Amino acid sequence: MNYQFKWSVLWSGQSGSWLLQGVITTLEISALAWVLAAALGIVSGALRTVPFRPLRAVGTFYVEFFRNVPLLVWMFFWYFGVPPLLPRAAQDWIFNHGAEFWAGMFALGVYHGARMSEVIRAGILAIPRTQFEAAVAMGLTTFQAYRLVIVPIALRLIVPPATNESLNLLKNSSVALTISVAELTFQTRQIETYTAKAVEALTAGTLIYLILCVGIAAVMARVERRFAIPGLIARGG
């Protein structure tokens, strides 16, 4: 083996600041997309269980449409497809304000929202129907019953699978490099290009993803314990 390791490429030159920028961009795009995905997931997941068929159909349409198209295609769609449909001035504005970031964020959020939707729906379906009946029987509207009772219970039940989805979202943010979002994977490839040290650059990227994921999982585990429903089987800790 002739390969000469040279780990110092990671902290000499601009590598360090590239990696840092990459991490920041990855966290920014993932956090915004996560908020979008959670909002879309909760609304569409809840819609799919309400006792009113047209609303269920809306939820189902969203989920099937967005989760059955590859994320990469959505990235291209939002980046190359959508802007030309906008008025000239809006196009100019977008391309001066990081169009690739916003396109990537929407693609990631909308795609993972459809997957989150399934998780939330499963959580709602695990709640006995009589809980909903008890809520409306005291005069709450269907909307209030969902907002105050059904969704809060479902969210507490789904923390583990939602954690899984959140980690997938973070990792999938790397797909945004295809539309030139300068996130972590993009930056590791840049280091590789400049230094020709692929193993070092990719190792750094891998470790950073690992640390981010383990960190998120730890936070979610705390959330799970903090909001656990008294009486359900206690989990760890």
Add this chain to the structure above:
Amino acid sequence: MADAAIRFRDVNKWFGKHQVLADINLAVSPGEVMVVCGPSGSGKSTLIRCVNGLEAIQGGDLVVLGESIVRSGVSMSALRTRVGMVFQSFNLFPHMTVLENIMLAPVRVRGLSATEAEKTARTLLARVRIPDKAENYPANLSGGQQQRVAIARALAMQPKIMLFDEPTSALDPEMINEVLDVMTDLAKEGMTMMVVTHEMGFARRVAHRVVFMDAGRVVEEATPDAFFAAPKSERAKDFLSKILSH
């Protein structure tokens, strides 16, 4: 009896092709306690669930507190603030404390301030004889205590009618009486009640009228004395012999 609290007029209901309520004619007067009994699957739950619109009827008319609830445009949530319901499975919300369970609808539906709602809630907890459980979660209460909280929660909306669907069937025997006692108090205070139950002692002591259902029909309707002393139908005799023999 023009101003019955609840009046079923030729009510029919189907689940698909299966008729579960057939030609029901019943009236419950204000302040009256009606006990509904009958074999499993005879339509008792469906009957009282029609009263607060948890089930829709397909034929006939159902008037609750002076308003026909089959008219289109009737607000079910408004109706339900005036009709409380207690379920066999308690159905307390597990992520809320006892106090939060009781305060939810008064605050969110009636628009009471948290302070007012809490005051009422604590009064009600004293009334159902568990004043010291306000901060507990449902999971930390016994079944009997949970059911009494469920009653307090329904009463917090100051309903005119209370519906009970087998409120003691899920309870261990030693807890049944603590719930029946609360219901007896409520009856004495003049609450209009429809109670599905197999607690025949409760029916004898508290009910003004007993209705016996079988296969979706009201087979007998009588005072408790008349019903228990001399049931007219064979099916009621048969039912009573089974239920009273243990």
